[in-house]
Amino acid sequence: MVFTMERRETFSSAHRLHSLEMSDEENKKVYGKCNNPNGHGHNYVWRVILKGEVDSRTGMLYDLGALKKEMAEVLDIVDHKHLDKDVDYFRSVPSTSENVVRFLYESIKSRLSRPELLKECILHETEKNVFTYSE
Amino acid sequence: MVFTMERRETFSSAHRLHSLEMSDEENKKVYGKCNNPNGHGHNYVWRVILKGEVDSRTGMLYDLGALKKEMAEVLDIVDHKHLDKDVDYFRSVPSTSENVVRFLYESIKSRLSRPELLKECILHETEKNVFTYSE
Amino acid sequence: MVFTMERRETFSSAHRLHSLEMSDEENKKVYGKCNNPNGHGHNYVWRVILKGEVDSRTGMLYDLGALKKEMAEVLDIVDHKHLDKDVDYFRSVPSTSENVVRFLYESIKSRLSRPELLKECILHETEKNVFTYSE
Amino acid sequence: MVFTMERRETFSSAHRLHSLEMSDEENKKVYGKCNNPNGHGHNYVWRVILKGEVDSRTGMLYDLGALKKEMAEVLDIVDHKHLDKDVDYFRSVPSTSENVVRFLYESIKSRLSRPELLKECILHETEKNVFTYSE
Amino acid sequence: MVFTMERRETFSSAHRLHSLEMSDEENKKVYGKCNNPNGHGHNYVWRVILKGEVDSRTGMLYDLGALKKEMAEVLDIVDHKHLDKDVDYFRSVPSTSENVVRFLYESIKSRLSRPELLKECILHETEKNVFTYSE
Amino acid sequence: MVFTMERRETFSSAHRLHSLEMSDEENKKVYGKCNNPNGHGHNYVWRVILKGEVDSRTGMLYDLGALKKEMAEVLDIVDHKHLDKDVDYFRSVPSTSENVVRFLYESIKSRLSRPELLKECILHETEKNVFTYSE
Numbered sequence A, B, C, D, E, F: 001m002v003f004t005m006e007r008r009e010t011f012s013s014a015h016r017l018h019s020l021e022m023s024d025e026e027n028k029k030v031y032g033k034c035n036n037p038n039g040h041g042h043n044y045v046w047r048v049i050l051k052g053e054v055d056s057r058t059g060m061l062y063d064l065g066a067l068k069k070e071m072a073e074v075l076d077i078v079d080h081k082h083l084d085k086d087v088d089y090f091r092s093v094p095s096t097s098e099n100v101v102r103f104l105y106e107s108i109k110s111r112l113s114r115p116e117l118l119k120e121c122i123l124h125e126t127e128k129n130v131f132t133y134s135e
Helices: A024-035 A064-078 A097-109 B024-035 B064-078 B097-109 C024-035 C064-078 C097-109 D024-035 D064-078 D097-109 E024-035 E064-078 E097-109 F024-035 F064-078 F097-109
Strands: A002-015 A040-052 A118-124 A129-134 B002-015 B040-052 B118-124 B129-134 C002-015 C040-052 C118-124 C129-134 D002-015 D040-052 D118-124 D129-134 E002-015 E040-052 E118-124 E129-134 F002-015 F040-052 F118-124 F129-134
Touching: A002 A064, A002 B097, A002 D002, A040 A064, A040 A097, A064 A097, A097 A118, A097 A129, A097 F002, B002 B064, B002 C002, B002 F097, B040 B064, B040 B097, B064 B097, B097 B118, B097 B129, C002 C064, C002 D097, C040 C064, C040 C097, C064 C097, C097 C118, C097 C129, C097 E002, D002 D064, D002 E097, D040 D064, D040 D097, D064 D097, D097 D118, D097 D129, E002 E064, E002 F002, E040 E064, E040 E097, E064 E097, E097 E118, E097 E129, F002 F064, F040 F064, F040 F097, F064 F097, F097 F118, F097 F129
Parallel strands: A040 D040, B040 C040, E040 F040
Antiparallel strands: A002 A040, A002 B129, A002 D040, A040 A118, A040 D002, A118 A129, A129 F002, B002 B040, B002 C040, B002 F129, B040 B118, B040 C002, B118 B129, C002 C040, C002 D129, C040 C118, C118 C129, C129 E002, D002 D040, D002 E129, D040 D118, D118 D129, E002 E040, E002 F040, E040 E118, E040 F002, E118 E129, F002 F040, F040 F118, F118 F129
């Protein structure tokens, strides 16, 4: 028997794709319009998936109220922010959705009371582009 | 080669989270507003996922018309009902989404003509909370 | 020049369609499965639409933060509740979506700092059934 | 007989709510987290609604291919841009959704071959906040 | 006081845009890829909107069960059909969404027990193209 | 560490379920209304999922711009077409969604610059029926 539970939240951030390891010309070629100097932004959808057994007494896999609070702490870091300018993590790595979903995964894992239950994080950058990260 | 097919249906039910194994105070603490004495309700989304090979003659994994009928039998048990009061299964276990998705899984499995194809069931309690169950 | 702004929220409630002005038999005939004695429930979507001019200084039609708080007060009355048993308004009138959307309209109007801006309320009972009310 | 046709497109932009007519303190109070100095961003949904009669020969209200091109010209101005820094219109007025939807309305109207058909523009800032503009 | 109620259904049809009043060349120019000789198809979303007063005894604007049956009769004509080849109405007029939504409007109006309540019909051809018709 | 990225596109096609290996009577029995002689159609949603490591320099799993072009080549084969009449693949096999998603998988795999990254394809035939294929 395997159960999973998932919680979805959204956040709205600005960012610009630009890698310090590439020339301006290469950045423009690799990232296209996402390299616009003044940046752009998204309404991101963030989904956290936990996997495990269910407590027979409560019938729950994890305390949803606790998960909301733990996710809220992470959302405070990214919501209504400029990822590159306001979040330390993205000073050294480009804020591609691959790196953003990894950041979210690591950020929620360190806050979960039972981090071993974390299965994966999913990030919708737009309705058409979706990214996942797991260990 | 692995194929899956999924069918989604919806149902609307009332329920209340309350465990017979906990005191009233503990129920209130664990379930919060979901423990409201008079209950609340949801439009649930139920997704059944089958996995297997495709019949080369029909090009189908499973007869979708048959699956619809089999799911309809299960929906008759829960749709426009109070889960705790109208469904026997939830007299002894709390109607958390974890337990509801398990009930749906077992209920559809016993009705499938080829139950070995059942991979998992997914239950959307709200747009933000999603649960899965598999063996 | 006419602007509108809309805010959407959701709430999860139980209810039962049953009119005190009709016999049990007539209730069953008129409301069908929605008359199930133990009730059922929905994830309702509630949309408030305001209409008016925009303040040239702030570029806003209405303070969205204030609207959120005003809607939250109304949501406290209906969310995770049994409409018929927990909300006084539905003791005398059946909790059809027509009556629910009217209740929401009147409840938010009395809380808005500028009630004359309220254009209409919209209520999604399910993905397939949508109701609106305006004066 | 009245027909309308609607075309939806999306774009992803950064912006910051900040009015030149208000002090820093007032900006922070009025706009809250939307006043974050480094900005934030959205996946906007833009809907253009045309209204009129249908050409009996073609059975169409307006040439959809032409509308796509006309909307694409406007999208080039805002998509993957910072509204405040990259779009002249928002140098003098704050980039609230009320002002953005008005800008989109005026921008598409000046490009339509039959501007008298334009009924309104709708802008979804997030899943929860929606704005319309019409004359 | 004005109430509206809306019911949404879906249907899946094939069609081809081709006007008998235009040459093959003109058809290709006007309709583009929608003029593909072998046709294409859509999952249409059909929304019927009724407008009127609410019966104080039942709390309802119209009998939803009756509306479902009346819409089902219309759906039988178009669902899993080729609009041009299987529906008489489209033998003489091109099956543009403008004409399809008008056909749906007229077809449901003639079946409603209170046709004066019909306000409009809405047709989603795709997620991006939406059409309405009213008298 | 495992990353996936997904790109979603849509296409609109006509088709008819009819197997050359079955009699007319059997086709009608197996496929029901999907066997309508003149066909029907869908707005399909096609999702391509890639799985692999992320390039630390670009922060990307795969070049999204390249994937869009590769998917566009496949979309040209099926979009605004009649699957059975316009696509060679479906001359010999019935155009069930199981076979369509397999065709899409094979078609995109042969176009990817790194085909080993392809994890699976997902096809939404309608909002209720979803199919996946992987090797």
